[in-house]
Amino acid sequence: MTVTTAAGTAARLTHVTKSFGPQQVLDDISVDVAPGEFVTLLGASGCGKSTLLNLVAGLDAPTTGTIEVPGGRPALMFQEHALFPWLTAGKNIELALKMRGMPRADRTDEAERLLRLVRLRGAYTKRVHELSGGMRQRVALARALAQDSRLLLMDEPFAALDAITRDVLHEELTRVWSETNVAVLFVTHNVREAVRLAERVVLLSSRPGRVARQWEVGIPHPRRIEDADVAALSVEITEQLRGEIRRHGQH
Amino acid sequence: MASTETQPATTEPRPDDERATSAAATTAARETPAPGSDLAGLEAGLDALDTHATARPALGEALRHKVLPPVLAVVLVLALWQAAFALDLKPDYQLPGPLMVWDALAEEWYKGTILGVVWQSVSRGALGFGVALVAGTPLGLLVARVRPVRAAIGPILSGLQSLPSVAWVPAAIIWFGLTNATIYAVVLLGAVPSIANGLVAGVDRIDPLHLRAGKVIGARGLRGVRHVLLPAALPGYIAGLKQGWAFSWRSLMAAELIATSPELGVGLGRLLDTGRSYQDMPLVLGAILLILLVGIGIELLVFAPVERRVLRHRGLLR
Numbered sequence: 292m293t294v295t296t297a298a299g300t301a302a303r304l305t306h307v308t309k310s311f312g313p314q315q316v317l318d319d320i321s322v323d324v325a326p327g328e329f330v331t332l333l334g335a336s337g338c339g340k341s342t343l344l345n346l347v348a349g350l351d352a353p354t355t356g357t358i359e360v361p362g363g364r365p366a367l368m369f370q371e372h373a374l375f376p377w378l379t380a381g382k383n384i385e386l387a388l389k390m391r392g393m394p395r396a397d398r399t400d401e402a403e404r405l406l407r408l409v410r411l412r413g414a415y416t417k418r419v420h421e422l423s424g425g426m427r428q429r430v431a432l433a434r435a436l437a438q439d440s441r442l443l444l445m446d447e448p449f450a451a452l453d454a455i456t457r458d459v460l461h462e463e464l465t466r467v468w469s470e471t472n473v474a475v476l477f478v479t480h481n482v483r484e485a486v487r488l489a490e491r492v493v494l495l496s497s498r499p500g501r502v503a504r505q506w507e508v509g510i511p512h513p514r515r516i517e518d519a520d521v522a523a524l525s526v527e528i529t530e531q532l533r534g535e536i537r538r539h540g541q542h
Numbered sequence: 543m544a545s546t547e548t549q550p551a552t553t554e555p556r557p558d559d560e561r562a563t564s565a566a567a568t569t570a571a572r573e574t575p576a577p578g579s580d581l582a583g584l585e586a587g588l589d590a591l592d593t594h595a596t597a598r599p600a601l602g603e604a605l606r607h608k609v610l611p612p613v614l615a616v617v618l619v620l621a622l623w624q625a626a627f628a629l630d631l632k633p634d635y636q637l638p639g640p641l642m643v644w645d646a647l648a649e650e651w652y653k654g655t656i657l658g659v660v661w662q663s664v665s666r667g668a669l670g671f672g673v674a675l676v677a678g679t680p681l682g683l684l685v686a687r688v689r690p691v692r693a694a695i696g697p698i699l700s701g702l703q704s705l706p707s708v709a710w711v712p713a714a715i716i717w718f719g720l721t722n723a724t725i726y727a728v729v730l731l732g733a734v735p736s737i738a739n740g741l742v743a744g745v746d747r748i749d750p751l752h753l754r755a756g757k758v759i760g761a762r763g764l765r766g767v768r769h770v771l772l773p774a775a776l777p778g779y780i781a782g783l784k785q786g787w788a789f790s791w792r793s794l795m796a797a798e799l800i801a802t803s804p805e806l807g808v809g810l811g812r813l814l815d816t817g818r819s820y821q822d823m824p825l826v827l828g829a830i831l832l833i834l835l836v837g838i839g840i841e842l843l844v845f846a847p848v849e850r851r852v853l854r855h856r857g858l859l860r
Contacts, residue, residue: 348758364760373755376856377773386769390760410585422859423592425585438759456588462581 300361300440301326301474302347308355308499309342316342318499324474326441328414331477331485332493333528335536339500340478344444347476362441362474368448370422372427376420376490380430381406381415387437405433425456429463436471445477449484458516465512482525482532487516492528496535503535563564638824643831646824656832663794663809664836666722670729671790672676678734678786682741683767686775696742699735707732708796720803725794731792733786740782744775774850784845792839808835 302324309317316339324330334340345351346358348367374383384402393401406414409429419427428448435443450456465488470474479485485492489508496503506528510520620640626632627639634642650656684691685699710731714724748771756762756770772779798811806812810833817825853859 350754350757367755367758371751373751375752375755375770375773377776377852386612388758390765410582418855418857421593423589425592426589434759442811449787456592459581459585459588463585466581522721523590 297522299326300324300359301328302358302476303357304343304347305357305359307346307353307358309339309346309351310354315499317346317353318501320495320500320502322502324442324476326362327472327474328393329468329475329477329490330493331461331489331491333479333482333485333532334495334500335480335497335532338495338497340480340495341446343495343500344476344478348444351542355527360442364434364438364440365442365444365476366438366440367444368428368431368435368446370447370450372419372424374427374429374431374434375409376419376527378419379415379532380411380417380419380422383430384434384437385421386433391438391461401437402433404436404518406430408436408470409433409463423456425460428452428460432464432467436473438491441474443473445475448477450479450481457484458540461516462513464488468513482512482529483516483521485530486510486521486525487514493532494528494535497539504531589640594745600840621763635821635823638827642824646822647828647832650813650825650828659808659810659813660832660836662807663798663811663833664840666725666809667729667787667791667794667836670726670794671733671787673726674730674733674737674790675783677730677738678782679741681734682738682779682782683745685738686742687771692697692742699742700739702731702735703739706796707793708800710793711797711800714797715801720801722806723798724801725806728797729790729793733787736789737782737786740785741779743821744782745771748774749779777849777856777858778850780845780852784841784849787840787845788837791833791840795833 300323304320304322307320308315320343321329322332322511332340332343342351344367347360348365349360350367368464374380375386378386381399381402384405385398388398389395403412403415406412409432410429411426411429411433414422415427416428419430422430424501431448449460452460454484460486464475475488477485477488486508492506492508494503494505495501506524508524510518510524514521623640627634627637631637638646645706647656650659681699685696686692707728710728711724714727718724718727752770752774753766756766761769794809795814796812798806799815802812802815808816810829814826814829814833816831817823850859
């Protein structure tokens with residue numbers, strides 16, 4: 292395994308493969324994420340999206356290949372909010388600040404600032420169960436941002452939300468991303484969501500996961516999921532995705 | 543920008559939603575002048591619609607629902623007891639009435655010894671429980687998190703829970719003689735497995751997602767135990783502590799009842815034994831009543847408030 296200098300990238304995956312026993316899940320994945328870039332990984336079931344994120348997050352090690360994340364340990368947001376129910380919203384964020392090594396005196400102010408960033412001013416003392424699904428995901432986003440990592444990994448973070456809330460959080464995420472300059476690697480199986488959010492869409496094939504094709508999304512912000520440009524590109528990507536899925540029915 | 547069809551939700555809060563909207567509405571109002579307030583307003587509206595404020599019931603209502611039923615139950619039991627006594631179902635020396643038991647306890651009270659007797663037992667129980675807590679917690683943590691340790695002693699630990707600790711009394715007397723060490727040994731053998739098992743159960747029930755989230759934010763190793771594992775396991779741990787106390791108290795009574803010696807002082811178990819040797823049924827029943835009252839009292843005054851607080855904070859209590 293060669294260690295190359297990865298200056299000028301937020302994450303660099305080089306020929307990454309991953310097997311669980313005899314089953315190969317990921318095959319020769321090479322993806323670069325530039326600093327501040329928004330990339331979505333798109334794929335059907337069995338493409339190993341979540342496995343790939345776990346590898347980048349350092350929760351698991353690749354079988355072969357290298358993963359470089361120069362900006363330190365990446366932040367990770369899950370499909371469920373994964374907030375700690377024994378802490379208030381503010382204290383959840385403060386715990387991440389503490390683990391990052393921020394002195395106690397600065398933590399409360401920083402937690403309040405992050406809550407304002409996700410438009411949850413005044414939610415500091417709220418318990419997790421007192422928040423709605425959308426509010427919980429925004430606190431989870433604030434907690435992820437509290438790690439001050441240069442790379443934010445998101446594992447279908449809006450999949451469990453209702454359509455109206457998801458739409459609002461797309462807008463919110465785009466705003467927070469443009470204000471913070473964090474690079475985002477966003478996993479989803481929702482083609483429109485991928486096109487709505489990303490600068491670049493990476494389509495993975497299934498079993499094993501390989502990079503099938505990539506698209507640069509040149510549509511200017513603000514975008515809406517209903518926009519004609521978004522819809523047109525989504526149709527093109529969906530066709531390719533369906534082709535990938537059909538191949539599995541043939542053997 | 544934000545979809546307009548959902549806008550009325552924020553601009554016209556329904557009167558019946560006033561309680562829920564108030565918190566979020568102030569946020570929206572403050573941010574209205576800012577650019578992009580369209581989204582902020584929409585978001586505040588969604589938050590308000592999805593949030594349900596839960597009010598704690600009023601004191602009067604709580605008293606009626608929580609205090610009245612057990613008081614009625616106690617009154618009913620006393621009435622049945624008095625009726626059985628009045629009907630002479632058994633001779634008085636076998637079935638004394640509630641008032642006779644009360645008199646027996648009052649007599650002990652006037653002798654000025656009863657508080658000392660109760661304190662003797664409670665202080666022993668508390669000390670034994672404290673030591674069991676200090677020993678059982680690391681033991682439970684080891685069994686829960688270290689696989690070989692779990693395989694080796696996990697089954698023994700849960701098996702020990704079903705062994706009545708009174709079975710240890712003869713062995714403890716042979717080891718330590720009629721000393722306090724015997725009593726504490728029996729208490730510990732009763733309580734440590736409960737506390738350790740409670741913690742193991744608590745750790746086993748932790749949502750794996752919380753452990754992963756802890757790792758992601760950098761809470762690994764001992765910091766992970768302190769900031770994620772222990773707080774996440776707290777509800778199960780507290781249930782284990784409650785059971786640990788019950789086992790301490792039971793084991794203590796068994797030990798005091800069997801291991802009687804002038805050097806050991808007079809506890810509630812000893813009082814019970816004194817009543818038996820004099821065939822003094824009112825005293826025996828009085829001692830049983832005191833043992834029960836201490837057990838319930840500690841549960842209600844110490845464990846119940848802690849447990850309710852923990853569960854309420856996590857939204858696990860309605």
